Amino acid sequence: MHNQDEKLSSRRRFVAFLAASPLLVSGGLIHGPFAKLLALNPGDEKGAQEALEGIAQGENLITSPDQAFNVMDFEPVARKVLPPAHFGYLATGVDDDATVRANREGFSHLEIRSRRMIDVSKVDTSLRLFGTPWTSPIVLAPVSAQRAFHPDGEIASAKAARAKNHLQILSTAATTSVEDVTAARGAPIWQQLYTTDVWEVTRAIVKRAEAAGCPVLVLTVDLQPNSNRETLWRAKKVDKRECKMCHEEGFAGYLHQFPMFDGLDVSKVHDMHKTDMNWDFVKRLKDTTRMKLVLKGIVTREDAQLAVEHGVDGVVVSNHGGRAEETLRSTIECLPEVVEGCAGRIPVLIDGGFRRGTDIFKALALGADSICIGRPYNWGLAAFGQPGVEAVLGILRRELEGIMRQAGATSIEKITRAYVVQHWR
Numbered sequence: 001m002h003n004q005d006e007k008l009s010s011r012r013r014f015v016a017f018l019a020a021s022p023l024l025v026s027g028g029l030i031h032g033p034f035a036k037l038l039a040l041n042p043g044d045e046k047g048a049q050e051a052l053e054g055i056a057q058g059e060n061l062i063t064s065p066d067q068a069f070n071v072m073d074f075e076p077v078a079r080k081v082l083p084p085a086h087f088g089y090l091a092t093g094v095d096d097d098a099t100v101r102a103n104r105e106g107f108s109h110l111e112i113r114s115r116r117m118i119d120v121s122k123v124d125t126s127l128r129l130f131g132t133p134w135t136s137p138i139v140l141a142p143v144s145a146q147r148a149f150h151p152d153g154e155i156a157s158a159k160a161a162r163a164k165n166h167l168q169i170l171s172t173a174a175t176t177s178v179e180d181v182t183a184a185r186g187a188p189i190w191q192q193l194y195t196t197d198v199w200e201v202t203r204a205i206v207k208r209a210e211a212a213g214c215p216v217l218v219l220t221v222d223l224q225p226n227s228n229r230e231t232l233w234r235a236k237k238v239d240k241r242e243c244k245m246c247h248e249e250g251f252a253g254y255l256h257q258f259p260m261f262d263g264l265d266v267s268k269v270h271d272m273h274k275t276d277m278n279w280d281f282v283k284r285l286k287d288t289t290r291m292k293l294v295l296k297g298i299v300t301r302e303d304a305q306l307a308v309e310h311g312v313d314g315v316v317v318s319n320h321g322g323r324a325e326e327t328l329r330s331t332i333e334c335l336p337e338v339v340e341g342c343a344g345r346i347p348v349l350i351d352g353g354f355r356r357g358t359d360i361f362k363a364l365a366l367g368a369d370s371i372c373i374g375r376p377y378n379w380g381l382a383a384f385g386q387p388g389v390e391a392v393l394g395i396l397r398r399e400l401e402g403i404m405r406q407a408g409a410t411s412i413e414k415i416t417r418a419y420v421v422q423h424w425r
Contacts, residue, residue, distance in 0.1 A: 065384045065391035070399075071355055071376040074392060078149070078382035086148045088235020090378055093322040094228045099329070100322030103353025106330025110362045111421040115408030123404045124411040125397065129347055129370060130216065130292055130313070135165045137364065137412060138396055140389075141351050141372035142192035142218065144173035145257070149382040156381055158184035160389035164397070169218055169372070172205060172272070177259035178212045190216040192296065194223075195274040195281075201264050202274075206289050208260065214291060218316065219282070222297025223324045225271050279310050286311060294349070297324075299334040304341025304348075315342065317350040321374055332363060336422075339367030357399025361407065364415040 061080065062073050079087050093100035125136050140161055147153030154176040161168040162185050170181050172194040182189055191209035195202050206217060251270060255261045274281065286293055295307055296316035307315050317331050317338050331352035339348050350363050351372035360371045373396070380388030409415045 062383075065380065065387045068391055068395060071379070071392050071395050074376070074379035074383045074388060077384075078379040082149060082382050083239055083241060084235045085232075085239035085241075087382075088232045088239075089145070090143075090149065090375060090382075092229040092232035092235070093326070094324065095230065095326040097231055097322065099319060099326050100353075102328050102330045103319070103322055103332070104330075104355065106332040106353065107356075107359045107362060109423045110332065110366075111423070112358065112361065112365075112403065112407055113419050113421060114406055115419075118408035118410065120405040120408060120410055122410065123401050125400060125404070127369065127412050129167065132215070134167055134370075136393075136397055136400075137368075137370045138166055138360065138393060138400070139349065139370050139372040140166055140168040140377055141374040142169040142171035142174075142220075143374050143378050144171045145175050146378065146381060147175035149378050150385050152385055153381075154181050155184045156386040157377065157389050158182075158189070160377075160386050160393060162186045163386075163390055164393045166393055167370070170214075172260050173258045174260065175258065177262075178209055178214065182212050182214075188213045188215050190214055190218055190294075191291075192218040192220060193285075194220060194272040195277060196266075196269050197271050197274055198266075198269045199284075201261070201266060201269055203288055204264055205260050206285065206291075210289050210291055216294055216313075217285070217289060217291040218294045218296050219285065220296045220320075221277065222299075222318060222320050223273055224275060225273050227324055228326075229323060279306065282310050282312065294347075298338055299327075299329070299331065301337040301341035304338045305343075308342055308345050312346065314347040314349065316372065317348060317352075317368070318372075319352055321352055332359075332366070335363060335366045335368060354396075357396055357401070358403050360396065360400050361403045361409075361415060362420055364412060365417055365420040367417070 061077055062068050068074060078090070082090075127134055127137055140157055146157060150156055154170065154174050158168055158181045167190065168181070168185055169190040169192050170178055171192050174181065178189070178191060191212075191214040193202070193205065209217060252266050255266045255269060255272075282293070282295070292313040294314040294316060295312050297318050297320065298304055298307060298315040299317060299319060304315060315338065317335050319325065319327060319329070319331055331350055335348070335350055342348050347369040348367060349370045349372055350368045351374060354360060354363070354371055354373050355376060363371050373392075376396070377389045377392045380392035382388070384391070404410065404415070407419055409419060
């Protein structure tokens with residue numbers, strides 16, 4: 001009886017968090033069976049309790065990956081199985097989570113122009129990035145601490161990427177080593193870089209990734225310290241587990257969670273993000289490694305042009321999934337000017353809010369070379385492990401091939417701006 005009361009108390013705290021969350025009040029990441037919650041008034045804990053009780057008892061939740069109609073079907077399952085703080089970490093934006101929503105809403109300002117009388121019996125989704133062939137433009141974006149979502153963490157994601165032949169980018173804050181993930185992937189992966197504020201530590205991370213066979217280093221440039229992740233803080237507040245069981249105290253203890261910092265002296269590291277990073281630092285990185293250098297977080301024409309001028313090998317149009325800053329500007333809206341700034345001289349990738357094959361098609365039409373997904377495959381990971389990740393990738397590939405046929409574009413290279421009409425705000 002005591003355990004049952006404890007469970008009910010925990011559930012009520014989580015409901016209270018949801019009822020107060022901007023994600024619930026304004027829509028945010030809530031999809032599928034959770035859509036009914038959007039009609040609730042802000043702070044309506046009783047209404048949220050009744051709706052969530054039905055969902056918690058299994059109403060409309062898929063119980064296996066093959067039951068999913070779309071990638072959003074995995075989100076409520078992930079929400080159900082994850083501790084509140086872990087789901088809050090995955091879901092959070094900053095401030096009012098408005099940029100998280102903007103990333104999704106941006107796609108609604110693009111219409112697809114379909115061509116007819118074209119033989120679409122075969123469609124080709126293959127492409128090359130830095131000379132390496134891929135069967136799909138869909139990339140697994142770097143997402144930190146995936147063992148917080150499933151015990152197999154990044155290994156499950158790597159095995160899914162291997163099974164479906166997708167490129168995987170590994171976070172500096174991964175909970176599995178670059179060597180083990182590379183082995184599980186069975187092919188080279190790209191390494192994302194958080195710089196830290198100590199060059200010796202940063203250089204060691206770069207050299208380790210290089211030694212592991214990573215051909216590309218992805219430098220994140222859009223994240224500054226202390227972003228205001230209110231949805232995460234709310235989730236932590238209602239999560240009553242003893243965090244010390246999983247997390248060491250102090251910043252050095254925090255870094256020790258991540259294998260990329262194994263064996264390094266992190267006693268002088270105070271942040272994972274270098275606040276004085278500039279183009280001189282980019283040159284220093286390029287002089288340090290043989291890996292290609294891609295900048296993740298470019299959203300303007302000016303910075304795209306500067307990236308090309310400074311010898312950067314590629315860019316990712318990104319606002320960190322809306323969890324870095326509250327700009328209210330979607331990445332799909334930023335894409336055209338970044339493509340223009342790069343002028344075809346370097347590859348342009350993009351992430352932020354991709355949930356449908358039509359979203360991917362629109363980005364390709366606006367000039368993106370590849371599309372990175374983050375939250376969707378981690379919903380699949382949390383819900384069902386490797387099979388969940390594979391299912392997410394399979395659904396997006398199926399949807400992309402479907403819209404290519406409907407629109408009359410038989411290969412990635414044939415998806416041009418002529419296929420979209422833009423109606424920005």
